[in-house]
Amino acid sequence: MLIHLLVLDGVFDLGLAALTDTLDTANQLASTLEPAQAPAPFLLTRVGVRQRVRTAQGLSVPVVAAHSAQVPDAVLIPALGAKMPDTLSARLAKQDVGDAAEVLRHWDQQGASTGAACTASFLLAESALLNGQRATTSWWLAPSFRQRFPDVVLDESRMLVTSDRFTTAGAALAHIDLALSIVRSRSPVLAALVARYLLIEPSGSQAQFVIPDHLAHSDPVVERFEAWARQQLAHGFSLTEAATAAGTSERTLARRLQRVLGKTPLSYFQDLRIERAVHLLRTGSQSVDQIAAGIGYADGVTLRALLRRKLGRGVRELRTGH
Incomplete structure (x- = not known):
């Protein structure tokens, strides 16, 4: 399964690492399963709409140009480093967000599924692909999301929401839930094993944290x-x-x-x-x-x-x- 991680400048370090490490762990643990329960490897490619990408903590991220990358089976978007409504609004106004939205629309037309966690749900919504769909986001950003994207049916109480070909996840560590949802779609047994290794207790709700x-x-x-x-x-x-x-x-x-x-x-x-x-x-x-x-x-x-x-x-x- 070819998975693109769409990485924008200022990406949330923890989010990028959580997606990458969860899927890498799944690849390693797949070899311990019976062949009938082990899916094909998850092939990860970090792609970007700019040649130079750094994380919110200043680490350089090597990326493949999105416009020349092969159409993926799925694209996952880690959160942007901007965590508060005002800084997030300013970040979304930058040109690379519009370019990323265009890439997402292209891949969607080619049949790719899309997942976004935390503030990345805003980026996905900017593409208009979520219009008429159900979604979730970081609970404290729900008012801003509703005002900015009134055509999206938001349920911020949920940790993970899947609607059509789109999956959105809640705040921060919900990146792991998003990655596990990809693994689960190919092998529920492997997803359960990964969760046990990473000490992840499944939770369907963000409500207790609000x-x-x-x-x-x-x-x-x-x-x-x-x-x-x-x-x-x-x-x-x-x-x-x-x-x-x-x-x-x-x-x-x-x-x-x-x-x-x-x-x-x-x-x-x-x-x-x-x-x-x-x-x-x-x-x-x-x-x-x-x-x-x-x-x-x-x-x-x-x-x-x-x-x-x-x-x-x-x-x-x-x-x-x-």
């Missing part, structure tokens, strides 16, 4: 709603009261929450309850019933079920940090 107020601060109306909501967790939700506190109408509040966070006011209110519950479980000694009462739930059973559904973890796991 810091809700980091997302809310990208919009003043949403930020005012968030401040009100934190004071109301134990008292229940009222859309009318929420809109009044945010200084806007109920319809405008709902529209702003959907545009910035992709959520309804009530669902974001529930997220804040979950965040508070997790904090109390990890830092205090209150019982589950006491914590549930403190954030407006009738009993601990409801809270346990919600934690399991939202985070994929139980109370014991959250208390121990496992």
Whole structure:
């Protein structure tokens, strides 16, 4: 399987290494499997749209010119080193991003599948290939992504999202999940073996890592709603009261929450309850019933079920940090 790693200047060192090392490990471990379970080798080529490419830490990356490279079976894009909305926006404005988007469209027309992790999902979205598709990205960049690419169906709670021929992964170490998805498509047995060697525990969700107020601060109306909501967790939700506190109408509040966070006011209110519950479980000694009462739930059973559904973890796991 021919895989191109599309590397732009300022690439995130950890992301590039995670993709490369995961697939290299898969090639090494394939020899330990029965022939029927071992896929053909993953052939990696680092390609670029510029002759000179350096990582975010200043290391030189030798690349093959993308325009002259063979059409791959798959192309993987490691994250850009710009991690915050303002620096990422400036990085996306550079010409090499447009050139990379053109290359991606060409390879897509030739039948290549495409994967992007972390901030690279922005680069893939710039190509317009994700329009009408589902995707994920780094959780703290979700508001910026929604505003920039309204035609993409974003679910930042997911660690990995596959839609049509496109796979996007969440933040930082989700590069490994992206690489494993390629291995899994050829050999589930090999993917499981690689995960064990790299001590990777599969996780379908980024939700447990999200810091809700980091997302809310990208919009003043949403930020005012968030401040009100934190004071109301134990008292229940009222859309009318929420809109009044945010200084806007109920319809405008709902529209702003959907545009910035992709959520309804009530669902974001529930997220804040979950965040508070997790904090109390990890830092205090209150019982589950006491914590549930403190954030407006009738009993601990409801809270346990919600934690399991939202985070994929139980109370014991959250208390121990496992």
